[in-house]
Amino acid sequence: MKKLLLILFSIVSLSSVHAQKDTTKKTVVVTSAYKPVLKPAAKINFSAAVPSADSSRPPLTYNVPAQNLFFSYQPAALKPLALSIDTSFSWENSNFVKLGVGSYTTPFAQLGLSFGDGRTSLVNVHARHISQKGSLPLQQYSRTNADVSGIFSGKGNIEWHGKAGVDLSNQYYYGYSPDTLKYSKDSLKQRFKTLSAMIGFRNKEVNSYGITYDPTLSVNFFADNRKGKEANLVLNAPVTKTFNEDLAFNVEFTADITSYHTYSSRKITNNLYYLSPSVGFKKPTFSVNAGITPSWDNKEFKLLPNFTALIKMQDERFVLQGGWIGYYQKNTFQSLAAFNPWIAQPNTLLNTRIIESYAGFKGSAGSHFTFNAKLSALKYTNAALFTNDFVDGKTFQTVYEPSMRALKIHGEAGYTAQEKFSFLGGITISKYSALKENSKAWGLVPLELTGALRWQVLKDLQFKSDVFLWDGAQFVTKGGVTTKPKSAYDLNAGVEFTIMPKLNLWLQFNNILNNKYQRWNQYQVLGFNVIGGIVYSFSQPGK
Template sequence: MNKNFLIAGALLLTVGAAAQDSTKKREVNVTSTFKPELKEAAKIKFNAAPPVADTSRPRLNYAIPNQNLNLAFLPGSLKPMALTVDTGGRFAMANYIKAGFGNLSTPFLQAGISLGDGKTNGVNFYGKHVSSKGKIPYQKFGYTDFDVAGFFQNSSNGEWSGRLGTVLERYNKYGFQPDTLKFPEDSIKVQYRTVRGRIAYRNLSPTAWGLLYAPELKVDVFSDGLSNTESNTWLHVPVSKIFTEQFSAKVALEASLGRYKPENRDAIANNYFLLAPSLIFQKNGVVINAGVKPSWDNGSFHLLPNIHAEFGTAQKTVAVQAGWIGSYRNSGYQYLAGFNPWIWAPDSVYNTRITDAYAGAKGSIGSHFTYGVCIGSAKLHNQPLFVNDTASGKSFRVTNESSLNNTYISGEMGYTYGERVSFNSSLRINRFSKLEEHDKAFGLLPLEFTSRLRIQVMKDLYVTSDLFAFDGARYLTKGGDDRTQKGAVDLSAGMEFGVAKNIKVWAQFNNIFNKQYQRWNQYPVYGLNFLGGVVFSLAQNSNK
């Protein structure tokens, strides 16, 4: 029975399927709650919080070099007829003409022209003329010079420099006694002329091998207008080699070739040659130079020392110095006439050999004040001395002292404040002893003091002052008596101020104390004298 029911159900299902409508379209319906959306784009936030400030103070170490001048130990020599005309301070114009006149019939003219950029090349033309006529008969003085100097840097790390010029000096030998004596004017007239030239080259930075070199050649031709002539050629070739920051070496060749031709006499050769090798060590304020100088003075060999050392702090506040150094000075006719213009032409000329042993200290206090003291002993061979002739005393005989000692003490101090204030003073005390041919060092000063002050009071106002003082030198009278000149103090002052855009007015007063002192026996200098004039600027310096 059950079997029958199953068969009947299957038949019914089959019939129902066959009875469906096959034309009906088939569809599928899907229902879902998902809604698609795009992701939000990232945006810049303009209200971001600033970083936290760093309030810690960094530790910065600066090594600023001392900007003050490094003054030399030796003071400048006092000129016998000082007529120093100063511009009254730093002059900022590149091209100018300075003209003036003084009470001693003193015309003054000075001019300078500069061309080039002043950094890689430049040419300077410079000229000056000044003359005076004193109250004493035949007391006349004249000085004229002209120079052309230039430099240029090439593309191979080098710089050439040179100079060519001439100097004409005119004097009268007015220091004769008694003053009633009469001389032809041509017998008392002195006229020195110098034609000079110089050429030099140096490399601006060390080569790939650490070499620095700076050869220099100078030639002077000197004459006195009386058929006495002299030519001097000086060559200096220094070469240094840098090994490390502490060690270096230096070799210098120096040669001086002099030829003096007196009137109606044979020429005299005056030459010296020297070679100066040395090793240099420097570290933390310590500088040591150790070397020697083999030399030949007119064929005679001498081994000179070349040792000096400096021990100081890295900031240069104080440094102790010591040394033993030898050198030469060409004491020919040109040098002698520059030291004392009232000399007879010398019979012979020499090279002065100097060996100097010294010790001292130098340094600075703050950023404006510098100082230096030194004590030493120098041995001089072939030192010229000056003695009045026995006729009228108007001329000086040059005598040679083969050997003498000079024990000296020197001191210096200086103060600078930018370009507004500049002050420096130097003092040197000499004691001459152990002379072989003479009793005293005739004509040499036992004490010299110089002081110089420059102040920029306002933008266009400069004030200057110079003070010279000395203790008198030894001299001989006609009768052969040994005497000492009186000392003297010479003060001068000047000023310069602007009155228009390119015009300045200047004035200078010399020998303000009006002292008739004598640097050389029987030759009193000018009394109080003053000059004044104007300065015209032709073009403003392009670097200003």
């Protein structure tokens, strides 16, 4: 039995040995004593105390100049400046011809030409003609004028400028009363002829002594068709010495000499000289100009004031203005006929002296709206007034009021949006009083409202409109009867648009409301009328 068990155990052992497989994996174990560690990093020690908070408000002063333009309602003298041309820009001489016809037998022609290179020389030529014939007998006129002006600049600091022109006008005294009177056409004809010339020079930049100057010499010859002749010479020489940005000294000398011959060959001289020294002081918040004006009016000496001031408020868009100034209104046959074209030859010439005290403000609201208002108290000496003659009223006699006072309120407001839209409106109210020899201020308008609109609707379409409204002036007629024409209102509108390259079509509508008012007593204006035509523009590249 023992032998049998041993044999079975052996057989089982051999079978198990042949059934097992070798599943042992070979591995390599590496043992090392080195252990890598990171070096301790250096750290900033934030142990400083936090500084105490500063609650004080630092003063911040800003000086931002006003970015708006203030347009003076009264026209100011324009002085030509040197034209600075970019070297990358090619100067072109612009030229145009404007032709048109309209109602009331109206031919119209206008020409504009320019010459020069725009750097050393610039010459402009302008000519214009218009004539109209109304519905009333002899209600017709014509006017033709032409002028040439130029600016010439060399390599130095001197720039020359000049102008010469001629003006011819023809009209008839058609405002006689009663209208049943019979006159020959030649006896009612009135013709004015003017020849003018001006020359001057100026320094383009302030010289090393801080001085700027701009003297001019003007000559005018004026005549009518009734042997009336007048020669006028004006020398004007302003000089400014600038000491620094704040202080400047100004002095201006003017000599205005007139020689006038009436139809009877009577000679009348009217000479006016004055000197205007002043000191100008300017600061960011205010500016002051203080001076005097000694004058010699036909050898009569008068000392006139010349004080003006501007004060900017905290908001620089609002400026207070005030002044006490004295000045002259030179009365010549030419200037009187320009104001009232129906005057007879004056028998004497007196200059109007004006002393004005005024206060007001001007400024802007936003970036488009500007405003200006002024209250003035004026004292006139030898004010020129106009009364109808005592025969038929067709001419006006010039009378001089020795002393007169006036209270004048003037205001204006404007809105401008780039160069596409602009509107300017103004009002002037004048109250005349304290006259010595005349009961009323004959021929002077007490109330005037004006408005001007310019609108570029599209790139090739422009629209403009003007409106005038004024209260009738007082006049005295035959027998000393006082009369006052009705209030006047006049609305005009025009449009211009492109129909072809360089060719535009224009239309102008005048007195749209057909108000046949009388600015001057017995002289009715034309009613509604329309003028239209073409404008051809062309240019020639400068050399």
